[in-house]
Each structure stands twice: as structure tokens, then as C-alpha cells.
Amino acid sequence: MTVVAIICFAALAACAGACLFRLWRCPTLVDRAIALDTVTATIVSGIAVGIAVTGDGIYADVALVLGLLGFLATVAIARYMGRRGA
Amino acid sequence: MSPLDVVGAVLLLAGTGLTVTAVVGLYRLPDVYARMHAATKPATLGITCCLLGAALTVDDVDIVTKLLLAVAFQLATAPVSAHLLGRGAHEAGADQSEHTVVDELAD
Numbered sequence: 001m002t003v004v005a006i007i008c009f010a011a012l013a014a015c016a017g018a019c020l021f022r023l024w025r026c027p028t029l030v031d032r033a034i035a036l037d038t039v040t041a042t043i044v045s046g047i048a049v050g051i052a053v054t055g056d057g058i059y060a061d062v063a064l065v066l067g068l069l070g071f072l073a074t075v076a077i078a079r080y081m082g083r084r085g086a
Numbered sequence: 087m088s089p090l091d092v093v094g095a096v097l098l099l100a101g102t103g104l105t106v107t108a109v110v111g112l113y114r115l116p117d118v119y120a121r122m123h124a125a126t127k128p129a130t131l132g133i134t135c136c137l138l139g140a141a142l143t144v145d146d147v148d149i150v151t152k153l154l155l156a157v158a159f160q161l162a163t164a165p166v167s168a169h170l171l172g173r174g175a176h177e178a179g180a181d182q183s184e185h186t187v188v189d190e191l192a193d
Contacts, residue, residue, distance in 0.1 A: 057149035
């Protein structure tokens with residue numbers, strides 16, 4: 001399990017880094033929103049791997065709330081974008 | 087390691103692979119709508135696989151319930167947010183790939 005966790009954590013950290021770079025350097029606002037969404041998804045996946053390794057349930061709440069907050073953030077950005085473009 | 091642990095580890099690896107796929111798609115696909123597809127479908131399935139893998143390896147009912155609830159919320163909210171984002175992008179006039187065949191929102 002430890003080997004699996006190390007592989008997963010390394011790959012997810014690389015993913016989050018790539019998404020953050022995309023968030024920093026990308027062409028449009030929509031791309032930023034998508035990158036932010038993917039960062040949230042990566043963090044939730046990382047929390048799941050952490051729960052599987054430690055068996056510690058505290059972070060399950062964090063994963064639940066982070067998923068919902070990511071949804072709210074995306075909805076807010078989408079509303080703002082549509083209003084600005086119209 | 088019990089058989090459940092093995093299945094959980096495989097699910098964790100699968101979820102990580104799908105997240106990597108999503109990020110690769112984020113960089114490689116031609117326009118905003120295709121990138122949104124990459125960020126939504128593999129990422130949602132990746133989260134689902136990771137959370138289910140964690141739920142299989144943990145033996146506390148509380149934690150498993152919370153993880154399954156997180157999966158349900160993710161599956162319910164991801165299509166909605168992607169739909170809103172796509173509509174907002176179209177209203178804001180995002181560029182489309184030259185391979186786009188049909189634009190049903192245009193009329």
C-alpha cells in the first residue's frame with residue numbers, strides 16, 4: 001500500500017503543479033476556471049489516497065466539503081462570465 | 087493485504103491515472119469546449135475511483151458513508167458545473183476549434 005500511495009501522491013502532485021501553472025499562464029478566463037476545477041479534483045483525489053494510507057477519517061469531511069466548494073466556485077465564475085459577455 | 091485492499095489499491099491507481107489523463111487533455115486539446123470535456127469526464131471518474139478505493143480500504147462505517155456521499159455529490163454536481171461553464175463560455179464568445187461541425191447555441 002505504501003508503494004501505491006507514493007506513486008499516487010507523486011502523480012497527483014505533478015498534476016496539481018501542472019494545473020497551477022496552467023492557472024497562472026493560460027489564454028482565457030474559461031481556461032482558468034477549468035484549471036481551478038481540476039486542481040480541486042486533484043486535491044480531493046489526494047485526500048482519498050491519504051485516507052486509504054492512514055485510515056484516518058478526519059479528512060473525509062474535508063473531501064466532502066471541498067467537492068461542494070469547488071462546485072460553488074465554478075458556478076459563480078460561470079455566472080459572472082455569462083453576465084460579462086452578454 | 088486482504089483482497090479488498092488490493093482492489094482498493096488498483097482503484098486508487100486507476101483514479102490517479104484518470105486525473106493524469108485529465109491534465110494531459112487540459113494541455114493538448116484544441117479549444118475551450120474540448121478542454122472542458124477533458125477536465126470534467128476523466129476528473130470526475132478519477133475522483134470517483136479514488137474515493138471508492140479509499141472506501142474499500144477503510145473499515146469504519148462512518149468514513150465509508152462520508153466517502154460515498156462525496157462520490158454522490160461529485161457525480162451530481164460535475165455535469166451541472168460543466169454545463170454552466172460551457173454556456174458561460176459560449177455567451178462570452180470563446181474561440182472554437184476549426185474542427186467544430188455544429189454550433190447549436192449559435193441561433
